[in-house]
Amino acid sequence: MKSQLLASPGQRVGTSPGQPPAPERRNSAKGRFAAQHRRRMFRTDMLTVALWASLAAALALWLADGGMSSVGNLTQAVTAIGILAGLAGMDLVFLMLLLAARLPFVDGAVGHDRALEFHRKLGKPALYLLLAHGLLVATGYGMAEGLNPVSEAVSLWVLVPDMWLAFVSMALFIAVVVTSLVAVRRRFPYEFWYFVHLLTYLAVAVALPHQFSVGGLFAEGTWQRWYWLLLYIGTGSALAWFRIAQPVLATYRHQLTVRRVVPLAPGVFSIEMSGLRLNKLSGNGGRFFVWRFLAPGMWWQAHPFSLSAEPIMPPSGTSYGRPAQQPTLRITVRNLGAGSARLASLKPGTKVAIEGPYGVFSTAARSREHVVMIGAGIGITPLRALLESTPFAPGQATVLLRGSSKEELFLGDEILELCRKRGATLFHLTGPRSGNPQSAWLPASAGTSRLRDFVPAITDADVYICGPSTWARQVLAEAKRSGVREEQLHYERFDW
Numbered sequence: 001m002k003s004q005l006l007a008s009p010g011q012r013v014g015t016s017p018g019q020p021p022a023p024e025r026r027n028s029a030k031g032r033f034a035a036q037h038r039r040r041m042f043r044t045d046m047l048t049v050a051l052w053a054s055l056a057a058a059l060a061l062w063l064a065d066g067g068m069s070s071v072g073n074l075t076q077a078v079t080a081i082g083i084l085a086g087l088a089g090m091d092l093v094f095l096m097l098l099l100a101a102r103l104p105f106v107d108g109a110v111g112h113d114r115a116l117e118f119h120r121k122l123g124k125p126a127l128y129l130l131l132a133h134g135l136l137v138a139t140g141y142g143m144a145e146g147l148n149p150v151s152e153a154v155s156l157w158v159l160v161p162d163m164w165l166a167f168v169s170m171a172l173f174i175a176v177v178v179t180s181l182v183a184v185r186r187r188f189p190y191e192f193w194y195f196v197h198l199l200t201y202l203a204v205a206v207a208l209p210h211q212f213s214v215g216g217l218f219a220e221g222t223w224q225r226w227y228w229l230l231l232y233i234g235t236g237s238a239l240a241w242f243r244i245a246q247p248v249l250a251t252y253r254h255q256l257t258v259r260r261v262v263p264l265a266p267g268v269f270s271i272e273m274s275g276l277r278l279n280k281l282s283g284n285g286g287r288f289f290v291w292r293f294l295a296p297g298m299w300w301q302a303h304p305f306s307l308s309a310e311p312i313m314p315p316s317g318t319s320y321g322r323p324a325q326q327p328t329l330r331i332t333v334r335n336l337g338a339g340s341a342r343l344a345s346l347k348p349g350t351k352v353a354i355e356g357p358y359g360v361f362s363t364a365a366r367s368r369e370h371v372v373m374i375g376a377g378i379g380i381t382p383l384r385a386l387l388e389s390t391p392f393a394p395g396q397a398t399v400l401l402r403g404s405s406k407e408e409l410f411l412g413d414e415i416l417e418l419c420r421k422r423g424a425t426l427f428h429l430t431g432p433r434s435g436n437p438q439s440a441w442l443p444a445s446a447g448t449s450r451l452r453d454f455v456p457a458i459t460d461a462d463v464y465i466c467g468p469s470t471w472a473r474q475v476l477a478e479a480k481r482s483g484v485r486e487e488q489l490h491y492e493r494f495d496w
Helices: 023-064 074-099 104-145 149-159 163-180 190-197 199-213 223-254 338-345 377-389 412-422 469-481
Strands: 012-014 257-265 268-274 288-293 303-309 329-334 352-358 370-376 397-403 425-430 461-466 489-491
Touching (some): 023 074, 023 104, 023 223, 074 104, 074 199, 104 149, 149 163, 163 190, 163 199, 190 199, 303 329, 303 338, 329 338, 370 377, 370 469, 377 461, 397 412, 412 425, 469 489
Parallel strands (some): 370 397, 461 489
Antiparallel strands (some): 012 425, 257 268, 268 329, 288 352
């Protein structure tokens, strides 16, 4: 197979077109990815329907209990609106928790990144509805008793059983939402934010008693009470199984142990792990896991890193650019903070807890037979695993790697070897960035500002993008200018 190295940045580094795929094989691949895409879009539509149906069902609880018949004056209307706001707000909280529960159905449909993005977007509406619930109910009750809202709130706290728990729940919800705001969150370390975020579960738990003991909507023997209980039980069970039980089982099943830490460049290193049944983790190239290295002072820190290589060695003894060795699992880490820097000092034999895999930055997101992979910095490493595992025929894949210098093209030699063996075209985009805002994701020496110049068939390809967020947004914008549809763009942040 022919391969060529060129000194000029932004030029083709290697290509191995091989033989064009047979028409029947090409059509088969196209049909498979198209069918896979349709199934994924169907699941996404089902999630959208389920979200709105859940919200409608929460409001229907009050209507089915004859709520409208109880509204005869302004006082009753204010109280009724407050009750509806509370039902809708709590339903949004349940949805937020389920989006963060890492349910396989949700993760396979929209991916971990988009699920958490929607989770965050629901935070403010949920809080506003719960605040409106408290204010309107206190106002409505106060109007009926001739008290102002503050006096009524004090009266409810003192005289009504379990109502003080509702005030505690509200305070916890406010703390969680406020600390989730970007401007506030950046002022605190991740560990502080994570601890405060756990208060969401406590807030939901302490909100339960007053919902059942105050008012008649959830009175004993009513189907509304059983529906609301099932929401609590179902949400809690999903969180317990997918966030606690499954990770514990996966850790026990695979018995991962650090084998060695391999320096690659200043501040960049690979962690290789051995374990049991690693074949069960194969085919996940590009997806990420959450790792906890059970060493003193590190066990409580969770690190979301994607695989940088498939765990099972290819058949026939070839290593695709890796030294021949026993099957291992590998991640590649860049020192971007105190937590990741400490991982360089891991000792062989350190036990590893694992969660995942998560996300749709993998073959599961494919909709086309052609594939384009664009990475920068440490974002190159998930592409290396994706390149190793995702199906494509010779000539159907293009890889673009961006770095300030060749040394920043991490795992570049392995990727070059993979491209040679699999028949993918590879471009090294090195050098200072371009001054043109529309081509800032490229080096100044690239001689072009268009993605289409590297990949003429870009409109009929799946495009995977991984790298620093600002750079990735520039690539996404250029891909859209080139005519790539939203469904063909795959970008997922491997973070929280």
